Amino acid sequence: MEFPKDLKYTKEHEWLKVEGNIATVGITDYAQDSLGDVVYVELPQEGGAVTKNEPFGVVESVKAVSDLYSPVSGSVSEVNDAIIDSPEAINEDPYGDAWMIKVEIANPGELDDLMTADEYQKYVEEEK
Amino acid sequence: MLKRTPLYETHKALGARIVEFAGWEMPVQYSGVIEEHLAVRNNCGLFDVSHMGEIEISGEDALAAVQRLITNDVERVVDGQCQYTAVCYPSGGVVDDCIVYRFDKKRFLICVNASNTEKAFKWMRENGQGAAAVRDVSASYAQLALQGPFSAEVLRPLLTIDPESIRHFHFAVTPIKGYDAIISRTGYTGEDGFELYFDPRGAVAIWQAIMEAGKKYGILPIGLGARDTLRLEMGYPLYGHELSETITPLEAGLKKYVRLEKPDFIGKDALVKQASGGLARTLVGIKMSDPGVPRAGYEIQKAGKKTGYVTSGTLSPSLKLGIAMCLVEPGLKEPGTELECVIRDRKAKAVVTKLPFYDKKAAAGAAK
Structure with a gap:
C-alpha cells in the first residue's frame, strides 16, 4: 500500500496535494482497496463550493455507496471528468490519473490538522 | 460467536476479504467482484456455500409432509431430481425459498438459506405432519458450488461418473476424493454448474482438487459479492429482498413454483385469494x-x-x-x-x- 510523502491525508481517507493556493483532492490507496471495484462516481460542478469535512461527492463500489469528504473549504476550480467515464481509474491510480477535484483554498489555516504520510499510515494500521 | 466453514483458513490463505453474513464469517471477495463475476460468466468459479442449511425429512409420510410444506409439487419430479420452491406461512408470506432433493418418497433433503436455517427447521418440524422425521443436518454437510461454462470439464477427472450424465436440476450420489457427495446440476448464477454436498472433513481436499483441475480453465475462487451480482443479472430472488415474511411468491413473480391446483399446502388459501383478487x-x-x-x-x-x-x-x-x-x-x-x-x-x-x-x-x- 502506498502513502506518498508529498501529500496530506484525512481520517476519511482522502488525500490532498497543495500547490500554491490550489489543493488537488482524491481518495487514498487504502480507500480504493477497501471499497473494491469502483463503478460510479459523482463529483460537484466546476465553480461550486465545498466545505471542510462536508460531503462533496459520492463514490460507489459494486456493493456500497460512500460519501467523499472535502479536506478543505473553497471553490471547485477543476473537476476530473475522465473518472466519471472510467471510475476504474480510482482503483488503478488513486494518487495520479484518478484525482477528483481541484479546490481554490479559502482558508489555508484549515490545512493544519491534516495528517502527514507517516501519521496517516499509522492511522490506517490502527484502523485495520 | 460467528460460525466458520471448514474452508475459513483456505479463504484467508487466498487473501479473501471476510465479512459477517447470516452469522457466518464468509469470503465476500478474493481478487475483486467484477473479475470474479466475469470468470464465472466466461470460464468457471468455485464458491464455498457451506453456510447454507440442509434439512432432511424422512419416514413413511415424508412425501406428504413435504407436499404440505412447499408451494411447488414434488409429485411432479422423479427420484434423483431437485425442485425449487417456496415454503409459506398461512398468510402467503415466505418462510424461506429452497431446493428440495428427492431421493425417494421417504427421504428428502431441503437446502435452505443460511439466514433462515433455524427458522425454517423449526417451521418444518412443527408443521410437517404424520410419520416423518425432520432433522437439521446442516452440520453434516459442507457445500461447494462450481459454476461456469467449463464446470463439467473441471469436474470430469475427479468423478467416476460423467458429470454430463447429471441433467439440469437432477443429482447423483457419487464419490469425490474418497467422500460420498450429493452432486446436483444446479446453481444461483445462470451458468451451467454443479452444487456439491459432502462430509465437512472432505472440504479442504475437495476444494483444492477442484481448484487444481480448474487451473487450465481459468478457475477463480468466488465470494459472496459476485454471487450477488450473478444472481441479480439473472433476476433470481434473494430472501430478505425479493421474498420475505410479507412478500408472497406471487408478488415476487414465482407463479410457476406455486401449484395452486395441489390439494393442499400451507399458505394455499391466501395465495388462491391473492391470485384471483389481483396483486x-x-x-x-x-x-x-x-x-x-x-x-x-x-x-x-x-x-x-x-x-x-x-x-x-x-x-x-x-x-x-x-x-x-x-x-x-x-x-x-x-x-x-x-x-x-x-x-x-x-x-x-x-x-x-x-x-x-x-x-x-x-x-x-x-x-x-
Missing part, C-alpha cells in the same frame, strides 16, 4: 437509462409519484449499467415502461425490462 404489487426488473446505481430501498416513482421501491440493485458487471429488481404497482410491469429511481436527491430515468437482465445467447451474439 397489489409485482416484481419487475429495471435498467437505468440515466447514470447511477440503483440500490435496495431506493424509491421508485412514475411521473413523480411514488409507486414502489428497489428490492435489490447493482451495477451489472456484464451489461455495465445499473440494474435492479423492484416491487411496483402491477400496472407498470410491461417491458418498456418508463420509471424513475430516486438516487439521493436526483430522479434517474429507468425502464422496465424483461428478466433475466443477462441473456447468455444474446451476449454471445453481441460478442461476434
Whole structure:
C-alpha cells in the first residue's frame, strides 16, 4: 500500500496535494482497496463550493455507496471528468490519473490538522 | 460467536476479504467482484456455500409432509431430481425459498438459506405432519458450488461418473476424493454448474482438487459479492429482498413454483385469494437509462409519484449499467415502461425490462 510523502491525508481517507493556493483532492490507496471495484462516481460542478469535512461527492463500489469528504473549504476550480467515464481509474491510480477535484483554498489555516504520510499510515494500521 | 466453514483458513490463505453474513464469517471477495463475476460468466468459479442449511425429512409420510410444506409439487419430479420452491406461512408470506432433493418418497433433503436455517427447521418440524422425521443436518454437510461454462470439464477427472450424465436440476450420489457427495446440476448464477454436498472433513481436499483441475480453465475462487451480482443479472430472488415474511411468491413473480391446483399446502388459501383478487404489487426488473446505481430501498416513482421501491440493485458487471429488481404497482410491469429511481436527491430515468437482465445467447451474439 502506498502513502506518498508529498501529500496530506484525512481520517476519511482522502488525500490532498497543495500547490500554491490550489489543493488537488482524491481518495487514498487504502480507500480504493477497501471499497473494491469502483463503478460510479459523482463529483460537484466546476465553480461550486465545498466545505471542510462536508460531503462533496459520492463514490460507489459494486456493493456500497460512500460519501467523499472535502479536506478543505473553497471553490471547485477543476473537476476530473475522465473518472466519471472510467471510475476504474480510482482503483488503478488513486494518487495520479484518478484525482477528483481541484479546490481554490479559502482558508489555508484549515490545512493544519491534516495528517502527514507517516501519521496517516499509522492511522490506517490502527484502523485495520 | 460467528460460525466458520471448514474452508475459513483456505479463504484467508487466498487473501479473501471476510465479512459477517447470516452469522457466518464468509469470503465476500478474493481478487475483486467484477473479475470474479466475469470468470464465472466466461470460464468457471468455485464458491464455498457451506453456510447454507440442509434439512432432511424422512419416514413413511415424508412425501406428504413435504407436499404440505412447499408451494411447488414434488409429485411432479422423479427420484434423483431437485425442485425449487417456496415454503409459506398461512398468510402467503415466505418462510424461506429452497431446493428440495428427492431421493425417494421417504427421504428428502431441503437446502435452505443460511439466514433462515433455524427458522425454517423449526417451521418444518412443527408443521410437517404424520410419520416423518425432520432433522437439521446442516452440520453434516459442507457445500461447494462450481459454476461456469467449463464446470463439467473441471469436474470430469475427479468423478467416476460423467458429470454430463447429471441433467439440469437432477443429482447423483457419487464419490469425490474418497467422500460420498450429493452432486446436483444446479446453481444461483445462470451458468451451467454443479452444487456439491459432502462430509465437512472432505472440504479442504475437495476444494483444492477442484481448484487444481480448474487451473487450465481459468478457475477463480468466488465470494459472496459476485454471487450477488450473478444472481441479480439473472433476476433470481434473494430472501430478505425479493421474498420475505410479507412478500408472497406471487408478488415476487414465482407463479410457476406455486401449484395452486395441489390439494393442499400451507399458505394455499391466501395465495388462491391473492391470485384471483389481483396483486397489489409485482416484481419487475429495471435498467437505468440515466447514470447511477440503483440500490435496495431506493424509491421508485412514475411521473413523480411514488409507486414502489428497489428490492435489490447493482451495477451489472456484464451489461455495465445499473440494474435492479423492484416491487411496483402491477400496472407498470410491461417491458418498456418508463420509471424513475430516486438516487439521493436526483430522479434517474429507468425502464422496465424483461428478466433475466443477462441473456447468455444474446451476449454471445453481441460478442461476434
